[in-house]
Amino acid sequence: MTSTVGKVNTGLVMGLAIGAALGGLLFGYDTAVISGAVESIDHNFITPRTDMSEMARNSLSGTAIGIALWGCVAGSLLAGPLATAIGRKAGMLIAAFLFFASSILSGYPELGLAPIGGMGVDGLTPFMIYRFFGGVAIGMASLISPLYIAEIAPAKHRGLLVTFQQIAIVSGMLLVYFVNMKIAQQGTDEWILATGWRWMLASAAVPATLFFVAALTMPDTPRWYVLKGKNDKAEKLLNQLNGPEAAQETMREIKGSLTQHSGKLFSFGAAVIVVGVLLSVFQQFVGINAVLYYAPLMFKNIGSGTDTALLQTVIVGAANVVFTLVATFTVDRWGRKPLLILGAIVMAVAMLALGVLFQQKQEGTLLLYAAILYIAGFALSWGPVVWVLLSEMFPNSIKGTAMAIAVAAQWISNYIVTWSFKVVDGDSALNAVFNHGLNYYIYAGFSVLAAIFVWKFVPETKGKTLEAIEQLWKK
Template sequence: MSLQVNEAAPAKVALPAPPATATALALAATLGGFLFGYDTAVISGAVAAIDANFIDPRGLPETAADSLAGWTVSSALLGCVIGGALAGWAANAMGRRGGMMLAATLFIVSSLGSAFPEAIWGATGAGALGPFVGYRILGGVGIGLASMLSPLYIAEIAPPSQRGRLVSYNQMAIVLGIVGVYFVNWGIAALGDDTWVLTTGWRYMLASAAIPALAFLLLLIRAPDSPRWLVMKGRHAEARAVLNRVAGPEEAELVLAEIRDSLSEHSGKLFSFGMGVVAIGLTLSAFQQLVGINAVLYYAPEIFRNMGASSDSALLQTVLVGSVNVVFTLVAIFTVDRFGRKPLLIAGALVMATAMAALGTLFHLHALGVGALVAMLVYVAGFAMSWGPVVWVLLSEMFPNPIKGKAMAIAVAVQWLANLVVSWSFKVIDGDSVLIAAFNHGFAYWLYAAASLLAALFVIRFIPETKGKTLEAIGASWRGK
């Protein structure tokens, strides 16, 4: 498909700024992304307390204790899978806004419940592990809902000419949530010594998520639902009113017609474009987690303690990890349309492979210090500039429109499952006494280095470059493959 260009038009046209209402609603919705990142990473400050309060008192054998600890830390991811599976139903039955309000409510209940798991159920000490895990799973359901509904709402509320810019805010909100909670955890830990953190401080860390969750809920109460959902429910007058606010009267009718046309289309069968595009998309989604990023984000303080840092110093170094994540996510946002998706993924994977191989070797050689910290930061930079945001861009582009909804839902589920496997297994691998004796905590990082190298080879062989192509052209390209 070719684009007709008026030769009299200037070569470059500055896009108008998004209407203030659309920007405000988009920023309100990005609190869902912020909470996605915040609740995902808040557990990093409580890992040692979970061991001390829930795991160690049970006197379990080493492997069983590590497995239980890994499950406890990663249990929210089971809720993420459930929430992702329910997101489509919630978006249609409750509306995009209603689904996000449900997610905000779950965030509030989960953060307060996991901070004080004994409050309602009466269990104390190690016996409160069951309620703690239950609340974490509940929060995971909120993450799963928000991970799909927030960007969906932004895309549907934004004017077409500004949609890409406004949707990109959600990715930045996620990494800001991650680095924000690192600062919060560090600040809370500074209020007392290590013993205080293990007995009391961890509760404040987990409860802190209730504050942005409450703000999210209050902002959504006054927000309209998306025009697309309103049209789906036959509420055309309300949809037109919302479009008048966010796009202006002139564009409103055009967008309303576009919505009606899109709703008349029917999704194709999942494999109507062949199994290849689905398999490649799901593998790409899995590799985003298999390179080990969430083991680093969840267990960063533990990793730094293994390097010999004190609890306070470990949390400070974790703040550096989050800050690097933010800076290099900005690099990706400003370069993905300039350099292309494929080069960024390949370069990022090679950077991660090199950094993880170096970190594993430094652990093995007991040569821990500034070099190990640099290797960790380089790894996070490599991920943030490539596999973090770019995979989401590619997934939204590469699936043909008729199967995009179904394929994206499966890809998100695969990603959360891979996240669960990596997060759970890291605690087992890194805590195994045999592996520690042989490699001094270095073995897991070598595994992530190998996964990163395989990810680079996979992109080189199977991933097409989508930069500058229309979605129709990308979808049509799969028909002959």
């Protein structure tokens, strides 16, 4: 926030950052919960459609699994203007409510329409509608939570604090992998296909409630208060966060940054928008959510049973958390660019290894090691660091709109990966040649391109105030 950080109220700053990061926990929980239900959704809603071709069924399955991502696009586009109009806090409250409602209704899509399980394949339509609205909540939280953290964080610690969002995301994923595994252990495979998947999806209502309660107790950010002319509230909060001397300096910087430009999207040129969008696209095209959403399917493809596949998925989720924590302690020391380039190289090697292992029909231990290496590369770099950059790189006067566009691009790219993985992985002709390995070769190629892009076009923002970063994008 400012270079004057001697009197930072660490407890208050950390508390607010953790509260906002609960949106990230829900983001991770709700996006990954589907991993335990993929087989059940196919069993109940897709496989019975024998009148459809293999390609059509695979496409419908990919659409059903990924429908929440279109909601994420809508939510992220809505969140920027909404967070500007009614505030960051109000946006988090709306997201928490949508999370809660969609979790229950996705697990029991027949509620109010028919007896539970009584709609057959027709239950897919309300299921997809409720998952879409869950995606709206994810899209809103994915933008507002890191934005909130960046706007209350001192510049010196902003990289660390914004990584709280990614720690929360991967913690939510690990938590739901564990919850899915424990639910699956409550019954047979048949019980999971009929009932267990419903419990998995509905379980997200619990963390949604926690997020709502936390958001109720939090103030809005100083930058939003200034944007709305509530200077007294902004100054009072800045005094609490950073102390009086830093508060005055920060107020001057915020007011200056909001009046220097008209707020038109391209008032700082196109480069900042293009770099933000491409960071988002590459974060998805390296294949992370193909691994996170389809990890149980990936392990079943090499012969693991349900319990073993879910356990292996938990191990991958744990590696995700561990290496995200490593990023927390390196992002403000090593810088953004070195971490992104290193991570992209590690991911390229790991994805190439996964492709070869699948193609050669190797046993599961080597595949698990390669998956962990890939997750380590992503969690160390492209997972947390892209969110740090997106939260800090856009100038104040265009931040809401620009970040909304970048995050929407991220969710569209996520959908493309999620849908196409299912189509390619389920293609009998391709599997006769690659044995489920083709997707991983593609992701290895995009990882190489991602490293080159960062090296050539992404500026270093480590240690700079949000206002100073604006100078990097002056025409």
